Amino acid sequence: MQKKLTLGFFFALFVCVTFLPIVWMFGNSIYGDGGFSFVYYKDIFLTQKYIKVISNSLILASITALLSSFVGIPAGFFLAKINLPFKGFFKMCFFIPLIIPSYTTGIAWANLLGKTGFLNNILSQYMLFSPESVSNFIYSIYGASFVLSINLFPVVMLITEYALKNLNPRLEESGLVTGSVFRVLRRITLPLITPAIISSMMIVFVLSLSEFGIPSLLQVNVLTTQIFTQFSAFYNEKAATAIAFPLIAITFVVMTLEQVYLQGKSFEILGRRGSNSTIKYDVKWLNVVGVIFCTLVLIGCVIIPLSTLVFSAQTISAYHDAILLAKRGITNSVLFGSIGATFLTFMGFFLGYLSEKIQSRLRNSTALFIWLFFAVPATVLGVGLIKLCNRPEGIFQFIYGSLWIVIIGYVARFSPLSSRIMANYLKQIPHSMEEAGTVIGASWYRVLGNILLPLQSHGLIATWLISFMFCIGEMGTTILVYPPGHETLPITLFTVMANSPANIVSALSIIIVVMTLLPVGVFLAISKYLIKSQIAQ
């Protein structure tokens, strides 16, 4: 009973902060003045302007998925299948673009390729490009796809590497007995990991579709920016909701397809535990190509954007000014991020438990239901939360006017992610650990407190830090819901971009990058400590 009550409570909470705002929002958009009306939806599907916006979103997401796979698949392959020198270093660096908020990479590339950008100057001087054409490129749908694929290629890389590493080595070995390395790669390895690659591309597609920061920064007219414009500039929430409809529909369809596609197809890859027994292709020239490729990716995706931001900040005083300017933003970000991460960790634990540990037929459907909400664009959630909470009743007024609306925004956006992380950690604990406690006569809360939570300490710390990292960088929802005086660092950055010098913007971006990378460092340090102490035990 204790277990059912607790899990039920957290699931209900999840439904309240994610599902309810969206349903409420859609309900409001079709119901008004005593009747149903689909006038805004008619506009969306029949107006040329909106059809263009929808196609822009689809083009952005498709190109990003393709570009990410061009970089991510080889990177994952080289990490998993060749004896790459400095593999750990490369891998850690390749994670950076995924970890840091996407708009910071956008700011860096806009600085580089903008009209007065350093790279723009070089390209126009030596390669016969006009400064305008280079600048037009970065401020276009293609430029946005380029920057987004830098941010999202690690998703493809990670899944490809994981799939390759977990491939049953005997399947490849049996091919190698009779065929060459490349024949095995073409006929056995690649077909076996194709489901994983397609799945990763679908995830990138969905994430690009729901991205707000980069399209907004690079002034690309897509569905997420349209929602923001309709809501914030024209105060037309019904139109904003109607625009959100195709976005939600597409993302839900793609996510469901991804889940359906994965079922049964990827068992060979995902059914096995992580192993280091994968076969390495020890071909000399392939190793050389791997090193060159990974170095180029490192330069293009990590060193260039980060060093551009550092150089654009120019002076130490820029950081000083940036900190002064964003003092409140920094404090709020740390405070809201900490509270948000704590809530997300608890939500993640119990939702992860629901998705992984309950013995019920509904387990898979529950996991899918929770995961689907990761696809809900940030701006859509923002509008939904405002629609739900902006009302005169006491509790709603309190939430709407305080930091809690931002926290709820974080929880709504990232609890599918934190639950997925926790589910993966919970998977590693055998059911018998918990059953041994309950059989012996302990209540579920005692088992929870004395067995499950302590056994999950590593997972809880990881979830907290990852959640904190995502909360710190969150902009799409916060920009819509934050009450006056409660702006976070990304909001400050978004505001100062319009009216502050570029060096301050760059300095602020670096501060955000440091604040998001710091938890990763802490996590790595804690992991090392825990592993050491486990060995010592």
Add this chain to the structure above:
Amino acid sequence: MNALEVKHLIKCFDSREVVSDISFNVEKGQLLALLGPSGCGKTTTLRIIAGLDIQNDGEIWIEGVLASHGSKSLIPQRLRHIGMVFQDLALWPHMTVCENIEFGLKAKGLAKTERHKKIDAVLTKVKMQKYANEYPSRLSGGQQQLIAIARAIVTEPKLLLMDEPLSNIDVKLREDVRQEIRRIQHETQITTVYVTHDQEDAFLLANKVVVMNAGKVEQTGNTEEIYSFPKSLFVANFVGESNVIDVKIVGKDKVSTPWGEFACNTKGHEKESAFLFFRPHQARIEKGGQFDGVIVNRNFVIGGYTYRISTSGREIKVQDLAKYEVGQSVKFSIKKMEVLLF
């Protein structure tokens, strides 16, 4: 009074029936072994008794109290006063041996002094006193087994359930731990249900054996009954070494085997075709034997040899003390009083 009664238990997963109307009981202080191949439903049965799973139908009675009926659990798992040793032992790696054992006592609300008294007593019983402050990862496989047993019995449960506890340890250690289990069970007299697919475990430990196959009880009895008088072909084949030969009943107490006619009790068999069953030790290689054969394989076993004898295109297993060479022609007989017909 029976300490445990399982009545007409049925359990389905989706539409597949994994436990089909099984019934058995265990007397107080007895050790009952649920023996059967993997996937026969024995662990599911054990989990239902523990309350970890709920059956679709049937009843579980523990010491005369109805614990579950139909598809309803009447006594929740934590109130059934059951100790359980899991297949993977499930020792909590973040707790010391002492803390692992103490957990159940704390859950029962015992005072600290009483808890420590019981922990000392149980550690003495399993001869593991000096490991009280060790973490499980520091212990050997056998020691971990004993700690898992100590944790399960420290609360003095009405019933001790053991789910293949010896399946993950090597043969030598297995023998030692088996002896320890026997000793501890004998000393504590805790009614025990022991799930295993290993007949040696079942035969050396149990007072009573329930042989299961495909969710059904094939036979219940003491070890001698199960071994010497199997009631089904499955039990005959599954328990111990055996020869099963398809034969034709050609007359009253007469069957036709591949190597000639053989006299045996055919009472109760109406069909023409049947299976003749006998153990390797029930056949003898002897000079004046009834049938001819050639030795095709010889294996040394402690206390003699097992032979495979080819006879009329079939191979049979025979156990003998004397040594014969592979390829040697021999004569053999089968003790007709000890064969069974299915």
